Each structure stands twice: as structure tokens, then as C-alpha cells.
Amino acid sequence: MTLPTAPMVPAVELTGLRVAFGKTQVVDGVDLRLERGQALALIGESGSGKSVTLRAILRLFPAGRSRIEGHIQAAGRDVLALDKRALSEFRGGDVSMIFQEPLLAFDPVYTVGQQIIEAIRRHETISQADARARALALLERVRIPSPERRLDNYPHEMSGGMRQRAMIALALSCRPQVLLADEPTTALDATVQIQVLLLLRELQRDLGLSIVIVTHDLGAAVEVADRIAVMYAGKIVETGTAREIVRDPHHPYTIGLLRSRAEGALAKGSRLETIPGSPPDLANRPPGCPFAPRCFLAGDRCHREMPPVAEVSPGHKVACWHTEDAAAAYRAGPTPLAVEMA
Amino acid sequence: MSVIPSSPDPFAADRGGPAQPLLSVSGLVKHFPVRKGTGPKRVVRAVDGVDFDVLKGETLGIVGESGCGKSTTAKLLMGLIERDTGDMLYDGQAIGGRAMPWRSYRRQAQMVFQDSYASLNPRMTVEQSIAFGPKVNGVPGRQAVERARALLARVGLEPKRFAGRYPHEISGGQRQRVNIARALALEPRLVLLDEAVSALDKSVEAQVLNLLLDLKAEFGLTYIFISHDLNVVRFISDRVMVMYLGRVAEIGPSDSVLAAPGHPYTQALLASMPSLDPDNRTQKALLAGDPPNPIDPPGGCRFHPRCALAEGVCGQVEPPLDPVMTLHRVACLARQPGSGHSAAPAQVLAA
Numbered sequence: 001m002t003l004p005t006a007p008m009v010p011a012v013e014l015t016g017l018r019v020a021f022g023k024t025q026v027v028d029g030v031d032l033r034l035e036r037g038q039a040l041a042l043i044g045e046s047g048s049g050k051s052v053t054l055r056a057i058l059r060l061f062p063a064g065r066s067r068i069e070g071h072i073q074a075a076g077r078d079v080l081a082l083d084k085r086a087l088s089e090f091r092g093g094d095v096s097m098i099f100q101e102p103l104l105a106f107d108p109v110y111t112v113g114q115q116i117i118e119a120i121r122r123h124e125t126i127s128q129a130d131a132r133a134r135a136l137a138l139l140e141r142v143r144i145p146s147p148e149r150r151l152d153n154y155p156h157e158m159s160g161g162m163r164q165r166a167m168i169a170l171a172l173s174c175r176p177q178v179l180l181a182d183e184p185t186t187a188l189d190a191t192v193q194i195q196v197l198l199l200l201r202e203l204q205r206d207l208g209l210s211i212v213i214v215t216h217d218l219g220a221a222v223e224v225a226d227r228i229a230v231m232y233a234g235k236i237v238e239t240g241t242a243r244e245i246v247r248d249p250h251h252p253y254t255i256g257l258l259r260s261r262a263e264g265a266l267a268k269g270s271r272l273e274t275i276p277g278s279p280p281d282l283a284n285r286p287p288g289c290p291f292a293p294r295c296f297l298a299g300d301r302c303h304r305e306m307p308p309v310a311e312v313s314p315g316h317k318v319a320c321w322h323t324e325d326a327a328a329a330y331r332a333g334p335t336p337l338a339v340e341m342a
Numbered sequence: 343m344s345v346i347p348s349s350p351d352p353f354a355a356d357r358g359g360p361a362q363p364l365l366s367v368s369g370l371v372k373h374f375p376v377r378k379g380t381g382p383k384r385v386v387r388a389v390d391g392v393d394f395d396v397l398k399g400e401t402l403g404i405v406g407e408s409g410c411g412k413s414t415t416a417k418l419l420m421g422l423i424e425r426d427t428g429d430m431l432y433d434g435q436a437i438g439g440r441a442m443p444w445r446s447y448r449r450q451a452q453m454v455f456q457d458s459y460a461s462l463n464p465r466m467t468v469e470q471s472i473a474f475g476p477k478v479n480g481v482p483g484r485q486a487v488e489r490a491r492a493l494l495a496r497v498g499l500e501p502k503r504f505a506g507r508y509p510h511e512i513s514g515g516q517r518q519r520v521n522i523a524r525a526l527a528l529e530p531r532l533v534l535l536d537e538a539v540s541a542l543d544k545s546v547e548a549q550v551l552n553l554l555l556d557l558k559a560e561f562g563l564t565y566i567f568i569s570h571d572l573n574v575v576r577f578i579s580d581r582v583m584v585m586y587l588g589r590v591a592e593i594g595p596s597d598s599v600l601a602a603p604g605h606p607y608t609q610a611l612l613a614s615m616p617s618l619d620p621d622n623r624t625q626k627a628l629l630a631g632d633p634p635n636p637i638d639p640p641g642g643c644r645f646h647p648r649c650a651l652a653e654g655v656c657g658q659v660e661p662p663l664d665p666v667m668t669l670h671r672v673a674c675l676a677r678q679p680g681s682g683h684s685a686a687p688a689q690v691l692a693a
Contacts, residue, residue, distance in 0.1 A: 045543040046514075145631070159632040160408075189407040190570060194614040195627045216543060219616025223623055242620040260548035261573065261618075271555065272548040272577070278513055 011210030016070035028234035041225035049234040100183035102163035106155040113151035138169040161192035233290035240316035363395035370428035390588035403579030407633040452525035456537035458517035469505035493523040515546035594670030604672035
């Protein structure tokens with residue numbers, strides 16, 4: 001199944017990844033590295049290219065309508081070099097994925113059990129009964145109550161949280177090394193979201209899984225991820241450990257994201273600090289730093305030249321001309337905003 | 343400064359004075375029949391006896407999991423679905439009665455929905471959508487369009503650029519601003535916001551929340567703000583109502599409810615918010631499983647099967663919504679003296 005790989009090879013490594021649909025450059029030069037057994041969160045707003053980056057790892061885009069450049073290495077395989085047959089072995093076998101809306105990802109006319117058994121038997125030579133026993137064990141593993149009965153349920157007979165657990169069971173059915181999660185908790189209630197996040201953390205620890213989770217919720221990212229990468233307009237603007245990103249951000253966009261959260265507002269009647277404007281149109285990308293038009297520190301140079309990636313401390317990388325000013329502005333605390341209320 | 347030139351004072355239409363609740367709801371019930379097979383008739387108890395007041399000029403936040411009845415409550419308040427039983431008074435007048443017919447009430451109360459795209463007519467420009475309500479209500483066409491443009495400018499969309507666009511030509515945050523402008527076009531006093539910022543990106547969400555605060559102050563509005571995000575509710579609300587399976591679990595000033603929650607369910611909701619502290623991650627979920635089905639709610643206290651404080655009495659007695667502090671009411675036997683629960687306080691608080 002999987003080739004033995006040297007221990008130093010990372011679980012996922014993207015080098016200079018560029019993805020374009022027609023003339024729109026959605027992902028524009030992403031370098032990312034995920035060590036084995038680690039969890040990485042990709043965060044950003046809608047349209048930042050975070051989901052496209054994730055899907056590119058499984059090559060989920062039709063070749064005719066997308067153009068992928070760069071290098072993708074995942075679970076020891078060179079993904080862009082795989083032929084059709086190897087690719088279908090790779091998907092699910094080495095790297096698998098869970099989606100935001102499990103009701104859309106499951107086939108509505110087969111039971112959950114049938115779909116898990118199909119996935120197992122597609123990848124391994126194993127009897128129907130053995131595959132069913134393994135599917136049952138998987139449902140138990142993701143803590144679905146009364147798994148024996150649930151195995152014969154259709155997806156619509158389950159609640160949202162249970163469907164997402166079943167989806168995780170399906171993703172784990174062929175013992176992948178890497179789990180990709182695309183907004184796995186966005187459609188769930190807060191009380192269920194925390195349960196699913198804790199389950200992902202437990203699976204990472206117990207099975208030694210490497211996880212990439214895409215989310216727009218910084219809170220969810222901090223709950224599961226060891227490292228966080230912040231994306232903006234198809235580029236990674238800051239990467240670091242969860243602690244570095246939340247406590248010591250060096251990019252103005254990360255700072256804006258942290259500041260605009262409602263729990264940061266001190267008093268009632270105070271206003272939230274916002275990032276002005278809206279994300280750029282990727283079809284007409286301005287020269288220079290894509291965040292410059294919305295940035296509180298932007299100077300002339302920012303509008304002309306894309307900043308290089310600087311390493312502010314080992315492993316903490318930032319793409320900004322003004323990293324020191326930004327970090328200092330964050331440490332100085334929120335600028336008191338005039339209360340413009342009558 | 344109002345953008346609507348001939349705008350009357352929002353309080354001019356006021357009848358009961360500032361102390362009278364703008365909206366007063368009691369015993370609100372809505373059951374939906376389930377048609378399935380031949381078995382006994384079953385109903386979804388979406389809203390099952392809800393009482394609350396909305397005070398003039400306040401923001402009442404409503405929180406709860408999916409299926410708790412918060413959106414059904416909003417639709418009942420707007421008359422989008424018909425209530426089974428219950429009384430709704432708007433500024434002291436029974437809604438649907440002679441003094442406050444539905445038509446005039448709907449001019450005073452407007453709603454903004456979660457899905458900004460689905461709630462706009464795709465074949466109307468932004469300006470036409472905003473001007474539609476006033477036109478139907480007898481404002482001359484030219485004047486309605488002028489007002490629509492003024493409102494667009496007020497919600498931060500330059501009329502020259504945006505008035506002629508169709509909903510699919512603008513971003514989600516901009517569409518939600520259009521929906522807010524449309525809700526304000528009839529100069530309402532009450533605006534219901536049903537998950538109005540939930541679908542927006544965080545940075546856009548903050549902009550829209552600020553806009554809502556400004557508009558409230560400028561037009562003297564009262565908000566009912568429904569959300570599942572406790573942080574947003576804490577930020578915007580004066581009072582918070584927590585719903586569970588069609589009933590009110592807790593209601594009170596937001597500082598008091600969210601800082602010192604009385605109901606174990608509110609505590610669990612607060613504990614399930616991500617911590618945003620990498621050194622102090624959540625270790626254990628306080629609630630297991632999914633929100634239960636409102637078709638067959640458990641007897642007694644509806645929360646008792648998932649509650650850490652549950653005792654025998656909780657399965658038998660339905661807890662009333664009683665005050666634990668001034669203005670802060672909780673429906674939990676463990677907080678109510680003489681309820682038979684072992685953790686109940688001894689002394690009786692003056693209500």
C-alpha cells in the first residue's frame with residue numbers, strides 16, 4: 001500500500017504551489033510544510049484560496065479547467081506525478097478528506113455502512129464480513145452511539161454531528177497517514193463543534209495522524225492545531241505555532257483578524273476594530289502586497305513590491321515589509337476608538 | 343441626523359411611554375404536525391410556551407442550538423407563520439386586533455435573514471428592492487427611490503456605484519448591508535435580525551455589527567438579535583434569552599447571564615466556545631451528543647437527560663422561569679428554593 005518513507009520526510013510539503021482557474025490565479029505561490037503527527041490549520045476569509053490549496057493536495061480539480069504548478073508532496077508521494085490508477089489508490093489510502101457538509105458528501109441512496117465497506121473493499125482485498133466488522137469498529141472509534149444500528153442508517157437518518165462523525169469514520173477507513181478537513185465544524189452547533197474538534201485532536205494523538213484543517217474560525221483553529229498558517233488572496237502571509245500567531249502576530253492582517261473578534265471588544269457601546277474594505281478581486285490582482293489597500297501600515301513600497309517571506313523567529317514566517325512595526329502595534333494594545341454613539 | 347428628509351420622530355408613534363415594553367409575548371406556542379406512516383399523530387413542539395418582553399430601545403439577544411425554536415419564534419413574531427396560541431402585544435396593542443392590524447404592525451417591525459442572497463429578488467436591482475416596500479405602502483415612486491439611495495449611502499454603499507446592481511453582482515457583506523437598508527426603508531421601530539451576520543467573514547462581520555450599532559442609535563431602533571455565536575451576542579445585546587427545546591431556559595441582562603449563568607445549559611454553551619488560548623485549550627466537552635429532537639421532548643425539565651445536576655425531581659417537575667436576581671430569571675430547579683432539588687438555595691429571594 002504505502003511505500004516506506006524516511007522518518008524525516010514531512011507528511012505534506014507544498015513548494016511554490018500555484019492554482020489557476022482560467023485567468024484567475026486563486027492560489028499564488030504557497031509554500032507549506034506539515035511534519036508527521038502534527039496538526040496544521042489554514043485560516044483565511046472566503047476567497048483566500050485555503051480550500052483550493054487543500055483540494056489541490058488530492059488533485060480534486062478537473063485537469064482541463066485548472067492549472068496546477070509547483071510541487072506537491074504528500075505521504076511520501078509526488079502527487080502531480082501520479083497516474084490515474086495510482087491517484088485513486090492515493091485518495092483515501094494515503095490521504096483522505098472530510099468535507100464541510102456531510103449530507104452532500106455522502107451518497108443519499110446507500111447506507112453509511114455500505115459506503116464505508118465499499119471504500120475498504122475498493123482499497124484492500126478483504127471479505128464483506130471483515131469489512132463490516134472494521135466499519136463497525138470505526139463507528140465505535142468516532143463514538144457514534146449504538147454503532148450496530150447506525151451502520152444500517154441512511155445519511156438523512158442521522159443528525160448533523162453524527163453525520164460528521166460518520167464522515168470521519170469513512171475518511172479513516174483505509175488507514176490514511178494524512179487527514180484533510182475542509183471546514184469540518186462550520187455547519188455544526190457550538191456544542192457539537194467542540195466535540196468534533198476534541199475527537200480530531202484525540203485521533204491525531206492516538207493514531208499519529210497528520211491533519212490539515214481549513215477553517216475561517218480562529219477559535220476552532222487554536223483548539224486543534226499545533227501550527228497555523230494565515231492565508232490572504234492566495235498567499236500565505238504568516239505561519240507559526242498557534243501560540244505565536246495568537247500571542248505575537250507580526251502581520252497586519254493577522255492582527256486585524258484577532259482585533260475584529262467580538263470577544264475582544266472591551267465595553268458595551270465600544271465599537272469593534274475592523275479591517276476596512278473587502279478582499280481583492282483575484283482576477284485583477286493589484287501589484288505589490290495584496291493586503292496593502294486595507295492595511296493600516298501600508299507605505300509606497302507595499303503598493304509596488306510584494307514583500308519577501310521573512311523569518312522573525314525560527315519557524316515563524318511573515319510576508320510583510322513592516323513586521324516589526326506591526327508586532328509593536330499589537331503589543332501596544334488596541335488603539336482606543338472614538339465612541340461615536342449619540 | 344436622519345437621511346430620510348421627512349422622517350418623523352421614531353417615538354412620535356409611541357403610545358405607552360418608555361416603560362411599556364415594545365413587544366410583549368406570552369404563552370406563545372407553535373406545533374408542527376408530522377405526517378409519517380399511520381401511527382399516532384405526532385407534532386414537533388418547535389415553540390412550546392414562551393414568554394418574554396422586548397423593552398423599548400434595547401437589544402434582546404436570543405441564543406440556543408439548532409432546533410431550540412429561536413428562528414420559529416422570529417417567524418411567529420413577524421407573522422410569517424401563524425401561531426397556535428399565545429398573545430403578542432405591540433406597544434400595548436394586540437397584534438392582529440383592530441388597533442394594530444397586521445398590515446400596520448409589519449410596517450413597524452422588519453426582519454433581516456441569514457441568507458443575504460436568498461432574501462433579495464434576483465431580478466430587481468438593489469435600489470428597486472429597497473424602494474419596493476415604501477412604494478407598496480403608498481410612497482410616490484420618485485420619493486421612494488430617493489429614499490432608497492439615501493439609505494444605501496447610510497449603510498456604506500455608494501449609491502452611484504451600487505444602486506443599479508443586481509444581488510449577484512455584489513459581495514455577501516454588501517448584500518447584507520442592502521438587506522439592512524431595505525429593512526429600514528419603512529422606518530420600523532423593531533428590527534429582527536435572524537443570524538444576520540452568521541454567514542459573513544469575521545472581518546466583514548465586525549463592520550456590519552458596527553453599522554448595526556450606529557443605525558440603532560441614529561434611528562432609535564429596538565433589535566431582536568438571534569445568533570448562535572455567544573461572543574457576538576455578548577457584544578451587541580443588552581439582555582439575553584437562552585432557549586432550549588422550545589422553552590426559555592434563562593433570560594436576563596447580558597452581563598449577568600453570560601458572566602454568571604444560572605442555568606446549567608447556559609454554562610455548557612459558554613464552555614463550548616473555543617478558548618482562543620493555545621496554552622489553555624478546552625479539555626472536555628460539557629455536553630455529549632446532539633441537541634435532542636423536539637418531537638418527543640423529555641418530561642419534567644427538558645434539559646435533564648443532558649444535565650450534570652439532574653436529580654429525580656428534574657424528570658417529574660417542569661421548572662418555572664423564576665427570578666434568581668433582579669431581572670434575571672432561570673428555569674432550573676437547582677436554583678429555586680423549595681423545589682425539592684438538593685442543590686436548591688434555602689432562602690427565598692424577593693422577586
